Amino acid sequence: MDCVIIRLDSSCPFNLDFTLCCGQVFRWDKRGTWWYGIVGEDVFKIRQTDNELEFENNDVDFVRHYFGLSEDLPKIFSTIRKDKHIKHAIEKFAGLRILHQNPWECLISYICATYKNIPAVKQMLLKLSRKFGRKITFDKRYFYAFPASQSLAKASVKELAECGLGYRAKYVSGTAKRIYDDDFSFEDLRKASHEKARRELVNLPGVGLKVADCVSLFSLEKLEAFPIDIWIKRVVLKYYANNFPTESVKKMSSKKSPSKAEYERLSLFGRKYFGEYAGYAQEYLYHSERAETSNPKMQKTFKLNPKNSI
DNA sequence: CAAGTGCCTTTATC
DNA sequence: AGATAAAGGCACT
Numbered sequence: 534m535d536c537v538i539i540r541l542d543s544s545c546p547f548n549l550d551f552t553l554c555c556g557q558v559f560r561w562d563k564r565g566t567w568w569y570g571i572v573g574e575d576v577f578k579i580r581q582t583d584n585e586l587e588f589e590n591n592d593v594d595f596v597r598h599y600f601g602l603s604e605d606l607p608k609i610f611s612t613i614r615k616d617k618h619i620k621h622a623i624e625k626f627a628g629l630r631i632l633h634q635n636p637w638e639c640l641i642s643y644i645c646a647t648y649k650n651i652p653a654v655k656q657m658l659l660k661l662s663r664k665f666g667r668k669i670t671f672d673k674r675y676f677y678a679f680p681a682s683q684s685l686a687k688a689s690v691k692e693l694a695e696c697g698l699g700y701r702a703k704y705v706s707g708t709a710k711r712i713y714d715d716d717f718s719f720e721d722l723r724k725a726s727h728e729k730a731r732r733e734l735v736n737l738p739g740v741g742l743k744v745a746d747c748v749s750l751f752s753l754e755k756l757e758a759f760p761i762d763i764w765i766k767r768v769v770l771k772y773y774a775n776n777f778p779t780e781s782v783k784k785m786s787s788k789k790s791p792s793k794a795e796y797e798r799l800s801l802f803g804r805k806y807f808g809e810y811a812g813y814a815q816e817y818l819y820h821s822e823r824a825e826t827s828n829p830k831m832q833k834t835f836k837l838n839p840k841n842s843i
Numbered sequence: 844c845a846a847g848t849g850c851c852t853t854t855a856t857c
Numbered sequence: 858a859g860a861t862a863a864a865g866g867c868a869c870t
Contacts, residue, residue, distance in 0.1 A: 556851065557851095643851085644853095646850095646851060646852085647850090647851085647852040647853060648849090648850055648851090648852050648853080648864085648865095649850055649851085649852090649865095649866085649867080649868095650849075650850045650851085650867075650868060650869085651850090651851075651868095652867080652868060652869090653850075653866080653867050653868065654850095654851090656867075656868095657867095694865080697865075697866070697867075698865080698866095699864075699865025699866055699867095700853095700854095700863090700864045700865055700866095701853095701864090701865080702865090704853080704854095738853090738854090739852090739853065739854090740853085741852060741853050741854085742852095742853095743851075743852060743853085744851095744852075744853085747851075760851075761851090762851035762852085763849090763850080763851065763852090764851065765851080788860095789849090789850095789852095790852060790853090792858090792859065792860080793858095793859095794858080794859080819851075823851095
């Protein structure tokens with residue numbers, strides 16, 4: 534197996550652990566110093582020393598693109614660095630990058646992620662892949678590729694539910710059928726505007742604004758997308774409350790999930806305030822807030838869960 | 844350790 | 858339009 538090395542420097546900050554632990558992706562697993570990931574139809578492994586990225590079983594172009602290494606992170610930082618809160622998050626998690634995920638997998642992942650915690654999402658996707666994905670052997674271990682849209686489209690709702698999807702099974706089934714039957718083009722959405730992409734995505738069953746924004750940001754290269762989950766809602770209402778009417782802040786703080794209209798107000802604030810790279814601001818704030826609010830929990834998210842072996 | 848709470852929400856209904 | 862409830866079941870406290 535040939536091993537490839539990418540050199541990193543201060544013009545290209547990158548932190549592999551932050552990037553893979555921050556909850557944007559669910560199919561990576563750390564063994565010793567190596568991260569093993571199932572990406573597309575293949576498995577590859579990668580590790581980082583201070584200024585080198587070393588990987589096996591993939592090529593440089595793919596790795597650079599997948600990890601977003603071509604993005605000018607220093608420029609992104611200077612664009613979003615608007616106040617002390619985001620500055621703090623950037624200092625703490627510098628090198629966290631937004632991945633360029635496969636849109637199909639990303640879409641199903643975030644449909645599954647609704648109202649679930651990250652370890653549970655990992656379990657669901659692992660079970661789905663074991664049941665419907667191709668078995669891959671790598672480094673004497675077994676892995677399972679993410680199922681093709683055809684496989685999930687042909688699966689029964691009952692079979693999907695058995696993977697722990699619960700009521701999400703019917704959404705995954707419905708969306709898989711639409712993607713497979715209608716010859717849905719993610720490539721068109723990648724080229725389209727963020728507005729257009731989210732308009733199309735929310736037509737799919739199980740996809741609301743939050744899921745559409747996550748898919749746009751993590752797989753369709755819409756770096757201005759600003760997904761509003763429970764954590765980001767808290768952040769915005771805590772640090773940026775003066776951008777909203779007092780009544781509105783009170784109301785939104787009192788309940789856990791925002792209405793559609795409230796979601797749009799919060800998300801639009803993020804896009805306008807942080808600009809074209811608002812999605813990066815969102816990830817840094819999300820990560821920083823989680824790390825701060827729940828230290829013990831965060832240790833767990835950051836550490837590897839042995840049960841989560843892929 | 845058991846029971847309660849919360850979960851990177853969406854949809855259906857009123 | 859806006860509020861409210863229901864929806865698996867797992868993970869964590």
